[in-house]
Amino acid sequence: MFLGIPDFWISAAYVLCILSTVACVVYGLYNWNREDE
Amino acid sequence: MDLYTIIVVLIYLFITAFLGYLGYKHTTSSQDYLVAGRKSHPLIMALSYGATFISTSAIVGFGGLAANLGLGLLWLTVFNVFIGIFIAFIFFGKRTRKIGHTLDAHTFPELLGKRFDSKFIQAFAAILIFVFMPIYAAGVIKGGANFVQTYFGIPYDVSLLFFVAIVAIYVWMGGMKGVMYTDAFQGCIMFIAMTVLLITAYANLGGITSAHQQLTDLFNNPDIQKDIAKSIKGGFQGWTSMPKGGSPSWWSLVSTIVMGVGIGVLAQPQLAVRFMTVKSNKELNRAVLSGGVFIFAMTGVAFVVGALSNVLLYQKTGKIALVAAKGVNDNIIPLFIKDFLPGWFSSIFLISMLAAAMSTLSSQFHAMGTAAGRDIYEKSLGRSGNTLFITRTGMLVVILISTVLAWAASGLPIADGIIAKFTTMFFELTTASFLPVYVGALYFKRMPKAAAKWGMTSGAVAWFIWTFFVHSNASYMQICKLIFRKTSIVLGTPVESLSMVGTTFVALPVSILVTGGIWLLYTASKKQDMDSKHIDKCFTGI
Structure with missing residues (x-):
């Protein structure tokens, strides 16, 4: 049971939604001033 | 319709018109009109990408689907954020921008055509967009017109013309700059509305864990067993569980909704062209941040609120969401807004839905x-002339076609979630026909032109056969019924269950196999149909 959700696949989707968004934020901040052209 | 709502809508329309005019004033060349002068701000680009991606269909249509299928739709949010933003911007966006700049490509078909040095590829991609994108556009117009009809009490035909005319004017005049400026403004409204929506839903149910627990418990509530009996037969196991593996609900959720839309976003022509509107990779890196947050706030919120609306509507009416909305899937989210949010927010939500439809359209x-204008008339047919005039003329033609289609679709049952289905159909086409070729164009220098041509063609043919003759959605297209007098050719045969399988599951493998097969043939016979100097030019700086 995760946050009131009993199903593993739904819990996984819930966590991955948040992790994917965090990955986008971290990538954007880390590369804010990276990448002459 | 109170005075406050009318004022809010008028202010929204005034700002939209002003931004469209600003786009028109800043458009001085065909490059401005087609790719916003290749100098877009990263935030404007990200919001424009997100607002284009998310239409009323994604919020109202797919939110309504989440009320029926449950939180399993969050897998689509995972795909939308991770594939639609992270993978798309970093692994597709950077190379699309660079190759697009190098080859001076202004449209997605032109990018593919110039990369493979093939007029056929440019023309074929453009024809697919010209012929089949109006189905997707008709779905978006229908969603917008239905919304205007419901809230303002204006007849459907008048709503449709009013809605199309406003969008057509600022796109026709302002080109890509007009589109992107208005998209960014509309995206901001959508973001605010969805954030309020999520907080309200969880707050009304006592927090995140409590809300999910109540949704889990609702499935076993004896009062609603009659209402969900049909869904249970189809594989439904509750709003916080995935449908039963292999059941019709599971196939619909996984193969059509999650895979069809989740992967299809990578090869959407109207999204890929956004990558060519920025100056350097730095803008794309920055856009990943705002794009990821925006898409999460749009789809994640719509799906969670859609599922939770069952608990809130049950507490208020004693009925689950679909029954409370009188069986109309697309009325669930508007009903939730009406019943659980303050009056002032209804007006904000109304304009956010108008914004979602207008930004996509x-x-x-x-x-x-x-x-129609640049790729088919100017480049493929080789007719010279003023690019701006040709593109604008092409635009008028497709606007008329889309409007007629949306008008013809007025008789189709909105209760079946037709808007979400039209959206899925186009995403499945781009996945099958464009995706393998697009990946090849960006990453495989040695991919032969013939493999790209046959891969695109076979993907499109497989999509057409499966969508129009086999899949359960074929019933909306009427072609199968006209020819074979039944809604799917597998109906009443031992392989009837094939109609549940999403088109992406069939057409994408066909396209990949044909592309790979021809490539292998060329490699085995040591044939090469691409000039190595041209390839080197394409990959300059990569």
Whole structure:
């Protein structure tokens, strides 16, 4: 049971939604001033 | 309709018109009109990408589907954020921008055509967009017109013309700059509305864990067993569980909704062209941040609120969401807004839905217009002339076609979630026909032109056969019924269950196999149909 959700696949989707968004934020901040052209 | 709502809507329309005019004033060349002068701000680009991606269909249509299928739709949010933003911007966006700049490509078909040095590829991609994108656009127009009809009490035909006319004027005049400026403004409204929506839903149910627990418990509530009996037969196991593996609900959720839309986003022409509107990779890196947060706030919120609306509507009416909305899927989210949010927010939500439909439609008009004008008439047929005039003329033609289609679709049952289905159909087409070729164009220098041509063609043919003759959605297209007198050719045969399988599951493998097969043949016979100097030019700086 995760946050009131009993199903593993739904819990996984819930966590991955948040992790994917965090990955986008971290990538954007880390590369804010990276990448002459 | 109170005075406050009318004032809010008028202010929204005034700002939209002003931004469209600003786009028109800043458009001085065909490059401005087609790719916003290649100098877009990263935030404007990200919001424009997100607002184009998310239409009323994604919020109202797919939110309504989440009320029926449950939180399993969050897998689509995972795909939308991770594939639609992270993978798309970093692994597709950077190379699309660079190759697009190097080859001076202004549209998605032109990018593919110039990369493979093939007029056929440019023309074929443009024809697919010109012929089939109006189905997607008609779905978006229908969603917008239905919304205007419901809230303002204006007849459907008048709503449709009013809605199309406003979008058509600022796209026609302002080009890509007009589209992107208005998209960014509309995206901001959508973001605010969805954030309030999520907080309200969880707050009304006592927090995140409590809300999910109540949704889990609702499935076993004896009062609703009659209402969900049909869904349970189809594989439904509760709003916080995935449908039963292999059941019709599971196939619909996984193969059509999650895979069809989740992967299809990578090869959307109106989204890919956004990558060519920025100056350097730095803008794309920055856009990943705002794009990821925006898409999460749009789809994640719509799906969670859609599922939770069952608990809130049950507490208020004693009925689950679909029954409370009188069986109309697309009325669930508007009903939730009406019953659980303050009156002032209804007006904000109304304009956010108008914004969602307008931002998607404006980009569709632009993509279809450039496909008809620049890719087909100017480049493929070799007719010279003023690019701006040709593109604008092409745009008028596709606007008329889309409007007629949306008008013809007025008789189709909105209760069946037709808007979400039209959206899925186009995403499945781009996945099958464009995706393997697009990946090859960006990453495989040695991919032969013939493999790209046959891969695109076979993907499109497989999509057409499966969508129009086999899949359960074929019933909306009427072609199968006209020819074979039944809604799917597998109906009443031992392989009837094939109609549940999403088109992406069939057409994408066909396209990949044909592309790979021809490539292998060329490699085995040591044939090469691409000039190595041209390839080197394409990959300059990569």
